[in-house]
Amino acid sequence: SQTIHQWPATLVQPVGSPLSLECTVEGTSNPNLYWYRQAAGRGLQLLFYSVGIGQISSEVPQNLSASRPQDRQFILSSKKLLLSDSGFYLCAWTRDRVDYGYTFGSGTRLTVV
Amino acid sequence: DQQVKQNSPSLSVQEGRISILNCDYTNSMFDYFLWYKKYPAEGPTFLISISSIKDKNEDGRFTVFLNKSAKHLSLHIVPSQPGDSAVYFCAARLSNTGKLIFGQGTTLQVKP
Numbered sequence: 537s538q539t540i541h542q543w544p545a546t547l548v549q550p551v552g553s554p555l556s557l558e559c560t561v562e563g564t565s566n567p568n569l570y571w572y573r574q575a576a577g578r579g580l581q582l583l584f585y586s587v588g589i590g591q592i593s594s595e596v597p598q599n600l601s602a603s604r605p606q607d608r609q610f611i612l613s614s615k616k617l618l619l620s621d622s623g624f625y626l627c628a629w630t631r632d633r634v635d636y637g638y639t640f641g642s643g644t645r646l647t648v649v
Numbered sequence: 650d651q652q653v654k655q656n657s658p659s660l661s662v663q664e665g666r667i668s669i670l671n672c673d674y675t676n677s678m679f680d681y682f683l684w685y686k687k688y689p690a691e692g693p694t695f696l697i698s699i700s701s702i703k704d705k706n707e708d709g710r711f712t713v714f715l716n717k718s719a720k721h722l723s724l725h726i727v728p729s730q731p732g733d734s735a736v737y738f739c740a741a742r743l744s745n746t747g748k749l750i751f752g753q754g755t756t757l758q759v760k761p
Contacts, residue, residue, distance in 0.1 A: 542692075545690075568747065570748075572751075578753060579655075579738065579751050579752055579753035579754050580693070580738060580751040580754075581751075582748065582749075582750075582751075585748065624690075626692050626693070628692075630747060634680075634681060634742070634747070635681055635683075635698045635700065636683075636695050636698065637681070637683045637685075637695055637698065637740060637742060637749055638695075638749055639695070640685075640692030640693050640694070641692050642691055642692050643690065643691065643692045645690060
């Protein structure tokens with residue numbers, strides 16, 4: 537079966553510290569992968585998407601970066617976190633059925649203090 | 650610009666009654682419209698979708714209606730149950746890229 541794993545579930549980091557969030561997908565190959573952020577009281581904002589290894593598209597200018605070192609691995613990073621980076625980060629992948637849209641991971645709650 | 654809008658941040662209904670969640674869009678390049686349900690501290694889960702060539706899709710208690718001329722869609726939940734209390738996101742799929750554009754979400758509270 538196809539599953540998506542995202543970790544950690546929660547993270548508290550000081551301002552200026554680095555960040556690394558990891559997402560892996562199992563049971564499929566060459567998925568389209570996405571990083572979304574849900575800021576407090578706001579909708580889901582697409583940050584990055586990837587259609588293959590090493591292929592990253594950025595949707596909004598920001599303090600974050602993404603990488604895809606392996607087919608089913610997607611990493612969200614930052615060299616120096618800002619307070620405004622706090623939010624709920626979600627990884628997602630596109631299923632075979634277009635009418636199902638994306639399947640999301642369980643999310644990471646990041647609080648920058 | 651916000652291509653997909655959910656203008657009601659919250660909605661409260663009584664158990665057993667109908668819940669109607671609304672969504673408006675501006676882009677004509679969407680080929681699918683989807684509804685997701687999200688509980689706190691969890692990822693959104695797919696609920697129901699509709700193709701842009703249809704005007705209604707039904708799945709159990711959930712029905713989605715699409716009015717293309719008005720660029721409006723709605724999700725009807727009948728009868729509403731307390732377990733339906735969650736944030737509901739409307740999303741639209743861009744036909745050329747497959748990307749989903751999400752609305753801001755509507756928090757539904759179903760009171761027992």
